[in-house]
Amino acid sequence: GQSLEQPSEVTAVEGAIVQINCTYQTSGFYGLSWYQQHDGGAPTFLSYNALDGLEETGRFSSFLSRSDSYGYLLLQELQMKDSASYFCAVSSEESGYNKLIFGAGTRLAVHP
Amino acid sequence: DAMVIQNPRYQVTQFGKPVTLSCSQTLNHNVMYWYQQKSSQAPKLLFHYYDKDFNNEADTPDNFQSRRPNTSFCFLDIRSPGLGDAAMYLCATSRGWGAEREGNEQFFGPGTRLTVL
Numbered sequence: 001g002q003s004l005e006q007p008s009e010v011t012a013v014e015g016a017i018v019q020i021n022c023t024y025q026t027s028g029f030y031g032l033s034w035y036q037q038h039d040g041g042a043p044t045f046l047s048y049n050a051l052d053g054l055e056e057t058g059r060f061s062s063f064l065s066r067s068d069s070y071g072y073l074l075l076q077e078l079q080m081k082d083s084a085s086y087f088c089a090v091s092s093e094e095s096g097y098n099k100l101i102f103g104a105g106t107r108l109a110v111h112p
Numbered sequence: 113d114a115m116v117i118q119n120p121r122y123q124v125t126q127f128g129k130p131v132t133l134s135c136s137q138t139l140n141h142n143v144m145y146w147y148q149q150k151s152s153q154a155p156k157l158l159f160h161y162y163d164k165d166f167n168n169e170a171d172t173p174d175n176f177q178s179r180r181p182n183t184s185f186c187f188l189d190i191r192s193p194g195l196g197d198a199a200m201y202l203c204a205t206s207r208g209w210g211a212e213r214e215g216n217e218q219f220f221g222p223g224t225r226l227t228v229l
Contacts, residue, residue: 033216098143098162
């Protein structure tokens with residue numbers, strides 16, 4: 001069966017760098033996505049990795065290692081507004097060609 | 113701006129009283145999804161459509177139904193809401209599906225928070 005694991009909570013200070021890890025287990029892996037969700041808000045797409053390596057978008061970067069079934073989201077120069085939940089999500093043959101399976105989410109708290 | 117719109121934002125219903133949630137999109141995307149999200153949990157997929165091709169998740173209760181009368185609109189009907197159905201209901205779209213980014217980048221509406229009394 002499929003599974004995704006990510007830490008439930010991460011705490012960091014403003015200006016710091018934080019890494020949120022995600023390990024997955026599935027068959028026929030397509031790619032790994034990351035979504036951000038503020039309390040009471042809707043998930044917002046951040047990134048998608050289908051190939052090994054690092055993708056950078058501003059202060060956020062996402063990494064994938066297909067051989068290790070592992071990825072991470074890197075947030076740099078943390079700001080208070082980055083306090084939110086972050087979900088990794090997998091698409092694969094096992095989940096179905098047109099569906100995402102979300103991890104349980106990591107709640108990031110950024111402190112002054 | 114192109115977007116995903118959900119109405120109402122907040123819905124209160126009584127136990128067993130049918131309720132319909134609506135979603136519209138101006139993105140002209142082929143795929144539409146309905147998710148249920150409970151507090152501090154991941155979004156759980158209920159249904160999705162590719163155009164009018166309907167796909168029901170195996171564990172979606174029969175109490176939940178969906179309609180997509182055209183590309184722009186999608187409805188979620190809860191025939192007899194129970195207390196356990198209180199949640200945020202999220203509508204999302206994507207341009208396509210599959211292994212490419214367009215299948216994995218989903219655009220979410222603001223959600224409808226359902227309260228069951």
